Amino acid sequence: MAIKKRPISPRQKMINLMYVVLMAMLAMNVSTQVLDGFSIVEESLQRSTDNSAKENQSIYGNFAEQMKSNPEKVREWFEKATAVKRMSDSLYNFAQELKVEIVREADGADGDIHNIERKDDLEAASHVMLAPGTGKGKKLFDAINSFRERILKMVPDASQHKIIAGNLSTTLPKKAKTMGKNWQEYMFEDMPVAAAVTLLTKLQNDVRYAEGEVLHTLVANIDMKDIRVNKLSAFVIPNAQTIVRGDKFSAQIVMAAVDTTQQPKIYIGGRQMNLRNNTYEIVTGRTGEFNLAGYITMQNGQGDVIRRDFTQKYTVVDPSATVSADLMNVLYAGYTNPISISIPGVPLNKVTASMSGGTLQPVGPGKYIARPAAVGKDVTITVMSTTTGHPRQMGQFTFHVRKLPDPTAYLAIGTNRYRGGGLAKASLMGSHEVKAAIDDGLLDIQFKVLSFETVFFDNMGNAVPMASAGASFSERQKNAFRGLPRNRRFYISRVTAVGPDGIKRTLPSSMEVIVK
Incomplete structure (x- = not known):
């Protein structure tokens, strides 16, 4: 689609010159014969x-x-051309509506822009374009400016950019500025109908000219997007360079750039290969490093045979996978056990896994949450690879399932966890509840404390147990704390708690507190 830009024709230049001369004569208030001359210019402009x-x-x-034959190549420029047509037609049609409205304002509802009767009417254009509240001159001014700004963004050539900007300029001359007139007043105030119609026709001509210049630029851009090739090389494109034994090694062999009108000849091990879609496949039967080598031939435009050698290394490995529990060597029932799963040489997004006896939920690349269903029943995690497009088992791993161990009761003293021994009375009074957690350096699992009791000893050595208010100290317990002298001991015992596994348990050990 090679369409060359054309310079402005001598005829178009003459039309522009006639328009300038007639406008100058009109400014001199010449006879109505000049108005007939506007019709001649208007007709010439319309033909152009x-x-x-x-x-x-x-x-x-x-x-x-x-677009139908090559949408991928043309779509971007086709969409821009469609946008150019839409904005050009909008301004062109608006100018046409104004021409009709001005003529009908002068000649009545049956007025014909091709046969204007009252060409010298000085009121019609002013009324249509400048009437307070209904005048459309400002709207035309804004439409021209908007069209000019958008269309010039698509014109890279500096000279054409200057021509289009000049044709569609709304800049006022100094004389108009000194008179205090705006653009629409300068263009349409006391303007005869014939001149106003010619002025709008020239605007339409400028719109179509700018539209054509942009279209020629867009056409040229289609060809500019074509890649000109001056070097040919052979390439092997494997599906993977590390292959699991038993899987297929697949590689596409091409010469860049590829000529779709002819198929290259491919030789591997000195033997010509008949490959479907230029794709080489072989079932790997043993592990190790291998090298796919050969050459490719193709004829150039002069009929000469061009040869290019190619080579591609790949590695075949045994099926393997790794599964590690991030925090422990066993899995706990009813708990969200974090698991990491990977396969050497296989991208994480090509690794899948499933688990028997519970659920295995992926939470990120190579990261899973395992939830065994029952204590004492082993679970098995099966790891699969999908690098070849078909799932392939890479290994199975069995884990023992245990119940979460009992937590340890503690008091939260600032950022410390107090589990027994000497405790300042102020710290004791500032503590409001008993907490429990598994905190053995590997796990840090919080439990919900349901109840506990404190055991005090009176002066006779009798034990005085006091029940809590859930996880919090009761008012009775707090009152007892206030009366404790230094070095007096009491015990927090029979702590009942429930963990994330939902199992309710009473902790067997007591916490000894010595007031300091």
């Missing part, structure tokens, strides 16, 4: 605009055909 529109439409048609 129609020719530009036909040429632009031809380019749009070529874009549509190219």
Whole structure:
């Protein structure tokens, strides 16, 4: 779709010159014969605009055909061309509506822009474009500015950029500024109908010209996106360089760039291969490092045979996998046991796993949460590889399932966990509840304390037990704390707690507290 840009024709230059001359004569207040001259210019401008529109439409048609035959290549530029057409038609049609409205304002509802009767009417254009509240001059001013800004972003050529910017300029001359007029007043105030219609026709001509320039640029960009190749090389593209024994090693062998009109000849081990889609496959039967080597041949445009050698190393390994429990060597029933799973040489997103006797939930690449269902029943984790597109078992791993061990009761004293011994009375009074947790350096699992009791001894040596208020010290217990002298002992015992496994248990050990 090679469409060359064309310079402005002598005819178009003459039309532009006639328009400038007639506008100057109008400013001199010449006879109505000059107004007839505007009709001549308007007709010439309209013919030029129609020719530009036909040429632009031809380019749009070529874009549509190219889009059907090669959408991947053309889509970006086709969508831009569609956007150019949409914005150009919008401004063009708006100018056409204004022409019709001005003529009908002058000649009545049956007014015809192709046969204007009151060409010298000085009120019609002013009323349509400048009437307070209903005048459309400001809207046209904004539409031209918006169109110019958007269309110029698509014009990389500096000279064309300057021409389009000049044609669509809304900058006022110094004379108009000194008169205190805005753009629409300068263009349409006391403007005869014939001149106003010609002015709008010229705007339409400028719109189609700018539209055509952008379309030629977009057409050129389609060809610019083509890659020009000046070097040919052979490549082997394997599906993986590390293969598990028993799996297939698959590699695509190509010469860059590939000519779709002819298929290259591929030789491996001195023997020509008949490969489907240029893809080489072989079932790997033993482990070790291997080398796929050969050469590829293809004819160039002159009929000469071009040869390129290729080589690709790959490794075959035995099936293997690793499964490690992040925090422990066993799994605990009813607990979210973190598990890491990997296979040497296999990407984590190609590794899957399942578990019998519970659930195994993936939480990230290579990371899982194992939840065994029952205590005492072993679970088995099966690891699979999907590097070849088909799941392949890489190993099975069995874990014993145990109940969570009993936690240890403690008092939270600041950031420390107090488990017995000397304790300042102020710290004791500042503590409000008993907590419990497994905290053995590997696990840190909190339990919910349901109840406990404190045991005090009176002066006669009699034990005085006091029940808690759930996990918190009761008011009776707190009152007893206040009356304890230094070095008096008491015990926190019969702590009942429930863990994340849902098992309720009473801790067998007591916490001895010595008031200091």
